[in-house]
Amino acid sequence: xxxxxxxxxxxxxxxxxxxxxxxxFSSFDDLEVQEIKDGxxxxxxxxxxKQDSNQSVFVKQAPPYIKVMGEQWPLTRQRxxxxxxxxxxxxxxxxxxxxxxxxxxxxxxxxxxxNLSKHGILRSELxxxxxxxxxxxxxxxxxxxxxxxxxxxxxxxIDKKNMVSNSHNHDMCNITEDFVFTYPFEHHEMNAYxxxxxQAIIDSIQKDPxxxxxxxxxxxxxxxxxEALLHGDLHxxxxxxxxxxxxxxxxxxxxAGPMGFDLGALIGNLYLSYFSHAHNTSVExxxxxxxxxxxxxxxxxxxxxxxxxxxxxxxxxAQSTFMGKDLTGDSHQIFxxxxxxxxxxxxxxxxxxxxxxxxxxxxxVADLMQFEDLKLRAKLETQALKMATKxxxxxxxxxxxxxxxxxxEDLVAA
Amino acid sequence: xxxxxxxxxxxxxxxxxxxxxxxxFSSFDDLEVQEIKDGxxxxxxxxxxKQDSNQSVFVKQAPPYIKVMGEQWPLTRQRxxxxxxxxxxxxxxxxxxxxxxxxxxxxxxxxxxxNLSKHGILRSELxxxxxxxxxxxxxxxxxxxxxxxxxxxxxxxIDKKNMVSNSHNHDMCNITEDFVFTYPFEHHEMNAYxxxxxQAIIDSIQKDPxxxxxxxxxxxxxxxxxEALLHGDLHxxxxxxxxxxxxxxxxxxxxAGPMGFDLGALIGNLYLSYFSHAHNTSVExxxxxxxxxxxxxxxxxxxxxxxxxxxxxxxxxAQSTFMGKDLTGDSHQIFxxxxxxxxxxxxxxxxxxxxxxxxxxxxxVADLMQFEDLKLRAKLETQALKMATKxxxxxxxxxxxxxxxxxxEDLVAA
Numbered sequence: 121x122x123x124x125x126x127x128x129x130x131x132x133x134x135x136x137x138x139x140x141x142x143x144x145f146s147s148f149d150d151l152e153v154q155e156i157k158d159g160x161x162x163x164x165x166x167x168x169x170k171q172d173s174n175q176s177v178f179v180k181q182a183p184p185y186i187k188v189m190g191e192q193w194p195l196t197r198q199r200x201x202x203x204x205x206x207x208x209x210x211x212x213x214x215x216x217x218x219x220x221x222x223x224x225x226x227x228x229x230x231x232x233x234x235n236l237s238k239h240g241i242l243r244s245e246l247x248x249x250x251x252x253x254x255x256x257x258x259x260x261x262x263x264x265x266x267x268x269x270x271x272x273x274x275x276x277x278i279d280k281k282n283m284v285s286n287s288h289n290h291d292m293c294n295i296t297e298d299f300v301f302t303y304p305f306e307h308h309e310m311n312a313y314x315x316x317x318x319q320a321i322i323d324s325i326q327k328d329p330x331x332x333x334x335x336x337x338x339x340x341x342x343x344x345x346x347e348a349l350l351h352g353d354l355h356x357x358x359x360x361x362x363x364x365x366x367x368x369x370x371x372x373x374x375x376a377g378p379m380g381f382d383l384g385a386l387i388g389n390l391y392l393s394y395f396s397h398a399h400n401t402s403v404e405x406x407x408x409x410x411x412x413x414x415x416x417x418x419x420x421x422x423x424x425x426x427x428x429x430x431x432x433x434x435x436x437x438a439q440s441t442f443m444g445k446d447l448t449g450d451s452h453q454i455f456x457x458x459x460x461x462x463x464x465x466x467x468x469x470x471x472x473x474x475x476x477x478x479x480x481x482x483x484x485v486a487d488l489m490q491f492e493d494l495k496l497r498a499k500l501e502t503q504a505l506k507m508a509t510k511x512x513x514x515x516x517x518x519x520x521x522x523x524x525x526x527x528x529e530d531l532v533a534a
Numbered sequence: 535x536x537x538x539x540x541x542x543x544x545x546x547x548x549x550x551x552x553x554x555x556x557x558x559f560s561s562f563d564d565l566e567v568q569e570i571k572d573g574x575x576x577x578x579x580x581x582x583x584k585q586d587s588n589q590s591v592f593v594k595q596a597p598p599y600i601k602v603m604g605e606q607w608p609l610t611r612q613r614x615x616x617x618x619x620x621x622x623x624x625x626x627x628x629x630x631x632x633x634x635x636x637x638x639x640x641x642x643x644x645x646x647x648x649n650l651s652k653h654g655i656l657r658s659e660l661x662x663x664x665x666x667x668x669x670x671x672x673x674x675x676x677x678x679x680x681x682x683x684x685x686x687x688x689x690x691x692i693d694k695k696n697m698v699s700n701s702h703n704h705d706m707c708n709i710t711e712d713f714v715f716t717y718p719f720e721h722h723e724m725n726a727y728x729x730x731x732x733q734a735i736i737d738s739i740q741k742d743p744x745x746x747x748x749x750x751x752x753x754x755x756x757x758x759x760x761e762a763l764l765h766g767d768l769h770x771x772x773x774x775x776x777x778x779x780x781x782x783x784x785x786x787x788x789x790a791g792p793m794g795f796d797l798g799a800l801i802g803n804l805y806l807s808y809f810s811h812a813h814n815t816s817v818e819x820x821x822x823x824x825x826x827x828x829x830x831x832x833x834x835x836x837x838x839x840x841x842x843x844x845x846x847x848x849x850x851x852a853q854s855t856f857m858g859k860d861l862t863g864d865s866h867q868i869f870x871x872x873x874x875x876x877x878x879x880x881x882x883x884x885x886x887x888x889x890x891x892x893x894x895x896x897x898x899v900a901d902l903m904q905f906e907d908l909k910l911r912a913k914l915e916t917q918a919l920k921m922a923t924k925x926x927x928x929x930x931x932x933x934x935x936x937x938x939x940x941x942x943e944d945l946v947a948a
Contacts (some may be wrong), residue, residue, distance in 0.1 A: 272754065272757045272758060277704065277707055277708055277711060277757060278704045278708075280757070281702055281704065281707075282702075284698070284699070284760075285698070285699035285702070288695055288696075288699070290691065290692045290695065293691055293695075294691055294692075297691060302857070302858040303858070305857075305858055306858035306859035306861065307859070307861060308858075308859075326861050327861045327862050328862075329862055329864045329865040329867075329868045329869075330868065332857060332858075332860070332865040332868075332869065333857075333865065333868045333869040333872050335857070336856060336857035336869045337869070337872070337873075339856070339857070340686065340856075340873075343686045343691060343694070344686060344759055344760065344761045345758055345759060346698075346758065346760065347758045442750060442753070442754075443716070443719075443746060443747075443749070443750035443753070444716040444717070444719055444720035444722075444746075445720035445721070445722075446746070447720065447721060447740050447741045448741050448743055450743050451743040451746040451747065453743075454743045454744065454746075454747045455743075455746065455747040455750045455751070458747050458751070459751075459754075
């Protein structure tokens with residue numbers, strides 16, 4: 121079979137040809153195909169049995185170009201191969217947080233999976249101020265399990281290096297290198313600034329050699345520290361939630377990179393949400409802001425505890441340890457703590473780059489863009505940029521998330 | 535053709551079948567085959583025309599086992615594929631420091647090259663106290679060129695990641711992970727200690743949780759920072775020299791790893807040579823010790839200057855820069871200096887691990903083993919171990935090689 125593009129007219133026939141999909145529907149006589157328009161890169165459809173709306177699948181296909189830009193913006197379909205590879209890996213270690221995958225084809229660059237119709241996108245839920253009691257618990261599990269089990273701490277040296285080679289995702293890494301780590305910092309023509317944002321705050325990033333040095337270090341680490349199989353784009357738009365469940369979706373940027381890049385994406389976007397709420401002095405907003413900070417704190421500490429626990433369980437059952445025999449009984453412990461401290465520092469550096477790029481770069485976030493009052497938006501953007509700059513420059517000296525949370529609160533209070 | 539093992543009886547026929555080798559000899563009637571016995575891993579032969587000893591080739595073949603251990607110690611021939619890959623790369627960027635390669639075959643795991651008969655092994659030359667005026671100049675060139683041109687600073691992101699995948703050398707990396715970063719630190723049965731070495735100094739390494747943590751960090755970096763195509767085993771036994779020329783040989787441990795690992799191998803072995811000379815109070819030895827320290831200093835500063843110069847030339851000619859446009863004129867400079875400082879810190883950490891493993895691990899160096907007086911040897915080993923421990927623990931705070939040299943001198947004076 122060769123690649124062809126799925127559309128309204130051929131989709132049902134295609135689905136009917138797949139035994140794995142046949143199982144999902146009691147009948148194909150009355151299916152409704154709905155195209156989901158809001159993705160930028162890929163085509164997406166929801167196919168539902170009108171007789172029983174519980175019978176529903178989600179179909180995603182990557183065309184050999186960027187969907188919203190059209191065929192004149194080619195982009196290899198390697199991104200869907202990487203997404204399928206990541207979905208399979210993530211499902212193997214953390215199935216409860218992945219949509220169920222019914223069928224996948226690298227030839228057609230298509231994946232057919234559970235339709236998460238009873239869940240909302242995390243970013244929208246946060247904008248609406250919804251409390252999500254499982255969020256930190258679930259995402260810390262996802263991060264600990266996916267990062268630990270693909271690292272040198274769990275895999276043999278050979279399996280680890282083969283994992284890295286089998287996870288190439290060149291185009292998508294290039295996009296990140298350009299749009300996260302380069303363009304926002306060099307006054308690129310693709311950038312877009314809120315006209316109410318002061319030139320001084322933009323210059324304090326783009327024209328500060330020390331900031332630029334730190335960003336370049338994070339970019340170099342992004343390209344040269346393939347320590348785990350990452351989701352690669354773990355912002356709050358890549359998570360679906362409700363009060364009971366959390367799902368991680370869309371790993372099309374997946375590649376072997378630094379653990380802190382996934383953690384940082386999430387932490388950075390949660391801080392952006394924090395600034396979008398904390399300026400409002402209503403009791404409701406203040407409470408929600410505090411819940412956000414508590415969630416960031418919980419996310420990190422639960423991640424750390426779970427990662428350490430997976431590590432020690434793994435070494436006990438494997439009867440061998442990464443560092444070799446511990447002759448005094450505390451060497452493992454000290455190394456493991458230092459390891460997690462390094463992950464925290466990397467995470468803060470990446471969180472900072474992610475926050476800055478969402479304000480100075482081309483791709484914005486609704487958390488801030490929802491404010492039509494440009495002056496208010498500029499105030500929040502300034503708080504976020506100041507925070508990101510400090511996180512980036514001082515990332516080696518933070519010992520805990522509590523200190524970073526305090527920085528956020530101080531900036532709002534100032 | 536399938537793999538078969540070359541030996542005295544089939545070697546000449548094999549060479550005669552190769553047009554590239556036919557060119558090297560005016561006649562095949564009177565060739566002498568001499569087996570070189572001192573390699574551990576591979577078979578090696580020198581084939582010379584008895585009528586004209588200038589007509590001579592060096593033949594190296596990897597068997598599917600460790601040569602000195604025999605067929606019951608299997609080892610894949612991937613090491614020769616990696617060596618051939620590295621020789622081709624190194625020859626492409628730095629031909630003047632590589633033996634001329636006449637022929638190579640991955641199928642037979644064989645390489646046929648220039649016979650360096652007029653050069654001595656650097657380690658032996660250092661033991662004999664020979665001054666080598668070109669050493670720092672040449673090796674700094676080799677390091678700057680091979681490390682820069684295989685890095686993300688020179689290659690496109692895609693070419694860089696493909697380079698990493700094409701440079702796998704699993705068995706040899708495993709050997710390094712075990713014999714450099716693990717066994718020497720865990721009182722492994724394969725270790726061998728000078729009986730005159732005090733238990734206290736051994737314990738100060740193996741039973742210090744802080745030392746163990748730092749070694750584990752270096753091991754993790756060795757496995758998770760594929761920033762350049764390394765030689766992989768650049769000690770003073772992998773360099774051939776005379777007064778006029780320097781050649782780097784034997785890259786069978788080559789893989790994509792941290793730049794500091796090659797620099798550290800060389801620096802660590804030069805410090806071992808320093809301790810083997812500096813205890814002797816003769817004017818001759820004192821002068822030679824000072825030359826060694828000066829050579830280490832020159833090696834680093836020349837490397838740094840050449841690397842920076844390649845970097846800025848490359849970015850000028852490519853009309854693009856790693857970090858993006860520099861809006862103030864000094865961002866590039868600050869990033870580049872910080873980058874090289876990080877390479878120095880990594881190098882000191884790796885140098886320390888290499889020094890320790892040569893004293894506590896199974897593989898020793900002649901620089902120290904030449905001393906039959908075990909107490910004298912233990913004194914020098916203790917100096918080297920104390921130095922390595924400090925270099926390792928304080929590697930983040932050294933700003934220059936001069937400070938490290940002073941540490942070496944202070945330990946000898948103490």
